[in-house]
Amino acid sequence: MSTKFPMTEQGAEKLRLELEDLKKVQRPRIVQAIAEAREHGDLKENAEYSAAREQQSFCEGRINEIEAKLSNAQIIDVTKIPHTGKVLFGTTVTMINLDTDQAMTYQIVGDDEADVKANKISVNSPIARALIGKEEGDVVVVKTPGGDVDYEIDTVEHL
Template sequence: MSDTVPMTQEGYQRLQEELKTLIRVERPKVVQDIAEARSHGDLSENAEYDAAKDRQGFVEGRIQELGDKIARAQVINPAEIDSEKIVFGAKVTLFDIDTENEVTYQIVGEDEADIKVGKISITSPVGKALIGHMVDEEVRIVVPSGVRVYEVTDIEYS
């Protein structure tokens, strides 16, 4: 695992908000749920208690994970990037040679990726394949259905 975790400012803020919610809202609620389940008596067959303990494990694990990612965050502002090549943060417009469709993706950190809004992870096969290419270059990307060939038509940093 690398020392830093690249992310946009938006992604960094989202992680911080989630961490704050887990610490201020979720953690106290789980503690309260455990106390309430304990008050119901026999813990050996208490499904509420087991569920609350499982939830506590998840919440504490996520708090640790987020704290670690935030501590190692390398916040990158795409607007400050001046590159003719595709790097982290780029908004890339591609022309699919086979389907003749155009698609636009922004290359973001793992926690920010959401294909529905056109954000792909820098660690995804498509994200990895795009890095370092320039406008008018062809990019061959191995996907589960075979090989896709794209032409890079635009690179934007905003």
């Protein structure tokens, strides 16, 4: 039995679009580049051929990786999750650092979608694990390398 990994519908769609581009645009372009490089003769000293083969290897590896991720994904449409006021997978949480009064907003997503710059954190991250199941007004303690930090959950949004 394989373990399913949670992924938002948006995250799955992003992977599907990348997979389609790799299969329909990148793969044919690389095959054409390999064919053109072959026409130049001796393959041992042909840098264009070597580069095209390397691109092909990367492209095929990425296709396999995306197909595996999608096949092991438990795709969750966060718009269909009932609004309970609790922090769940897919919710967007605004929390306030009780020491600095600094507000931070994160959406809790699957591992493959996590992107701190886009305010998306993995459901398996220490922050998300501290938040899951809590409600607006709750205070959570997040263990960080610099010590424990107290946050108050300000808002929980189901987008």
